[in-house]
Amino acid sequence: MKRLVLVVVGKQGAGKGTQCAVLSEKHAIPHVSTGDILRAAVKAGSDLGRQVKAVMDAGELVSDELIMSLVAERLREPDATNGALLDGATRTLGQAEALDAMLGEGGISAVLNIDAPTDKVVARLSSRRVCQECGTIYTDSDPAAISGTCEKCGGDVIQRADDTPDAIATRLNAYTRDTAPLLDFYERRGLLVTVNGDQPVDAVTAEIEAALSARGLL
Numbered sequence: 001m002k003r004l005v006l007v008v009v010g011k012q013g014a015g016k017g018t019q020c021a022v023l024s025e026k027h028a029i030p031h032v033s034t035g036d037i038l039r040a041a042v043k044a045g046s047d048l049g050r051q052v053k054a055v056m057d058a059g060e061l062v063s064d065e066l067i068m069s070l071v072a073e074r075l076r077e078p079d080a081t082n083g084a085l086l087d088g089a090t091r092t093l094g095q096a097e098a099l100d101a102m103l104g105e106g107g108i109s110a111v112l113n114i115d116a117p118t119d120k121v122v123a124r125l126s127s128r129r130v131c132q133e134c135g136t137i138y139t140d141s142d143p144a145a146i147s148g149t150c151e152k153c154g155g156d157v158i159q160r161a162d163d164t165p166d167a168i169a170t171r172l173n174a175y176t177r178d179t180a181p182l183l184d185f186y187e188r189r190g191l192l193v194t195v196n197g198d199q200p201v202d203a204v205t206a207e208i209e210a211a212l213s214a215r216g217l218l
């Protein structure tokens with residue numbers, strides 16, 4: 001298979017993390033989530049974590065410079081030789097330009113836009129629960145969410161600090177202001193692949209795989 005570098009965009013709660021986890025496992029391509037990297041730093045209490053915690057909890061964006069240095073560092077790791085699923089970066093024009101400069105001409109295979117209506121993503125985020133240890137995503141009615149114990153690793157299943165109503169509203173504003181304009185930016189370059197995120201998880205995955213196969217990327 002050709003090296004696949006997929007930039008995955010979409011509203012908060014559209015299913016970026018869910019789909020990247022499935023695709024990563026099925027196609028052995030590393031899932032690079034800037035949100036997960038930042039949350040791990042917060043949990044570890046590192047300098048980086050202390051720097052970004054308040055920004056993330058409020059639902060604001062972390063600076064472009066910081067994000068792109070994390071992405072650059074992650075893409076230098078050996079498992080990224082065959083590509084990466086970039087979940088959550090890029091999400092500003094500055095990041096998109098920085099990624100172009102980092103990867104060079106033809107460095108991005110495609111930009112996957114998972115499209116879902118705002119009322120649906122708000123409902124999903126409000127009911128989302130996550131394992132603090134391994135990041136497995138649940139909804140509040142799943143047994144693991146009710147018991148508070150992850151079925152995969154036994155870690156604590158919690159509600160993310162930014163899945164509160166105020167933080168969700170701030171995050172969606174950031175999407176409209178900073179990330180939505182990227183769709184045109186990538187569309188003009190023929191990189192944009194939009195799929196319907198408002199259908200069952202398996203159906204979204206099938207639509208993504210069909211779209212990537214049609215472009216000769218899978």
Ligand code: AP5
Pocket residue numbers: 010011012013014015016017018019034035036038055056057059060061062063064067087088089090091092095124125127128129137138139162171197198199200201204
């Ligand atoms: P990040 O962790 O990337 O969060 P996000 O962008 O807010 O996205 P989410 O993780 O909330 O949504 P998702 O689309 O992955 O949905 P999921 O699959 O979990 O970023 C967190 C923070 O870090 C940012 O706010 C910012 O502060 C900082 N940050 C990160 N990257 C940055 C960057 N590049 N620049 C600046 N700052 C950055 O699904 C959500 C729920 O829906 C789950 O419960 C799931 O089970 C459910 N679900 C998923 N798909 C379906 C489906 N098809 N049908 C029904 N339910 C579904």
